[in-house]
Amino acid sequence: MFLITSNPQLTPPILNSSSLGFRFSPPLIRRMEFVRKLGRKCCVVQSTKQNRKLEVVDVGSGEDVFDDGVKAVPPDHLLIMVNGIIGSAADWRYAAKQFVKRLSDKVIVHCSDCNSATLTFDGVDRMGERLAEEVVTVAKRWPEVSKISFIAHSLGGLVARYAIGRLYQNIPVCQSSNLNRNNENDSEQSLEQLFEARIAGLQPINFITVATPHLGSRGHRQLPILCGLPFLERRAPQTAHWIVGRSGKHLFLTDNDNGGRPLLLQMVNDSENIKFISALGSFKRRVAYANATYDQVVGWRTSSIRRQHELPKSNLLVKDDKYPHIVYVERESSDAFQNGISSVDTPPNLEEEMIRGLTQVPWERVDVSFQKSTQRYVAHTTIQVKNYWLNSDGADVVLHMIDNFLL
Template sequence: MKTEVAGLSGSCLVREENVSDQCHKQSSEETVAGLEPVNFITVATPHLGSRGHKQLPLLCGLPLLEKGALQTAHWIAGRSGKHLFLTDKDNGKPPLLLRMVNDSDDLMFMSGLRSFKRRVAYANANYDHVVGWRTSSIRRQDELPKSNLQIKDQKYPHIVNIEQETTLDINHKVSSLEGKKMADLEEEMIEGLTQVPWERIDVSFHESRQRYVAHNTILVKTYWLNSDGADVIEHMIDNFLL
């Protein structure tokens, strides 16, 4: 039997951790929980957390607000807030998101991720006030498409860029958390996650009346409010690897 993993926003990070846990419990690298892993799809997911500059667009990139969010996120979102802002230090360990870019004795995340035949990141290029473009597409700032964000196929009017990563082996060096700045931690997470190739699908609702709720529209969370994202769902289905 085959298994697929798909998730919206922070919920996908929970699924990623569950995949790593199942991979740790079994001896075969070809299956996850006894199933053949095929499609791993994330949608507007903060892979790099929400702590970096403009990673939480709602704060408008203002340093004062971003610093305030860093200090208060755990009050608003509890443990998840600590995870997203990389302030968790369970038993003296590095932040969970940083640990999830490598295998360790208790978390076989990369083995689980590598076992999927296909990894896809759908990301809002604009108007997502909850998850920034960099963190949802696992890119550095200078890797974001600068222009030509245009409709690629009339069947999918809100998909404006498709990038297929082909490099299978990327050198990765595990760095110590000691003395690291956040920019360095972000780079470490990018290097870790890109040890495996990704398909990146950039989405834009800039001409849609539903653009201001793009975070929910991309996955049609509520049809009457987010129906313009139906073509994104159709794209997922049409490109599903069976």
């Protein structure tokens, strides 16, 4: 049986997350209490081809998606899905179902609900703090999981990057008494082996972003809806906060809280309190899915973390019968990234600084094109299949995520 639920029966008492630096807010605690009292309230029941019942339970604190029929060996991999601006947990529902259907004995999917609708105007940092608290709650609710992955759409990718920085820890894996004290030369290496990186206490595996403006929306054609017109691109940073609040300031790098640097610039390196790049580097793989065409919200460069000359040429784009809208896949090693950085002679502008910071760790790039699709004008939501009836052509992109997902 497939279930989409917040699983209140597994919700523990009020959690103590002081080890991660969190103190749950009263609204969150009240919400957890509400979940306990509400119980499982089924609002939609459907049948699959295997004659299984699909239950959709809305309890107001996100959705857990899992196969209740898997009982012998419960899944050990928690997948967190994060929505973009003005989004909700429902945005990833199609993809969540596909993950559970194909990897039913491997993954439990949680569609985040802590940053929905106008809460997405609060800014990347505040949203990231809320997401971090939610992830801690979910991880406690599923004590059998040992691994964690993230898939985030649009602005949600920046929020997820902030959250993993807050959740990052180096966990000791053995006692110091196990050090080989007879060989002083090995002591430093042994000390390093005493710790392993964890996100919310779990082993980080996949960090996947989908049409995320990693470099912000400031710059030429980074917000394609402005059509590259210089006048509009100059005015956008001055007016974005009127429409999308603090999130607009962060996207256009106009924030300077307490006289500091823009948040997106801070997030491309480790800070004293938040280890942004260490957290990213702790995942076994990082993947950036990007729309090469027709995305009116997020440009190709910013979503694929590339310079203009690094974007694939049209003659390099290919068509795969299994994934018809995947047109280019780029897998690079850390050495390739370091060589690329050292060989680029570019002034250290804001965009270049973010690229150099983010590519301290290797990324896979997957370029997507809906150029021949009737749904191309809504490419920004089609790439995640936000609504199957409007975005069904993105199903092969979701399938590509599943087929390449590390377990």
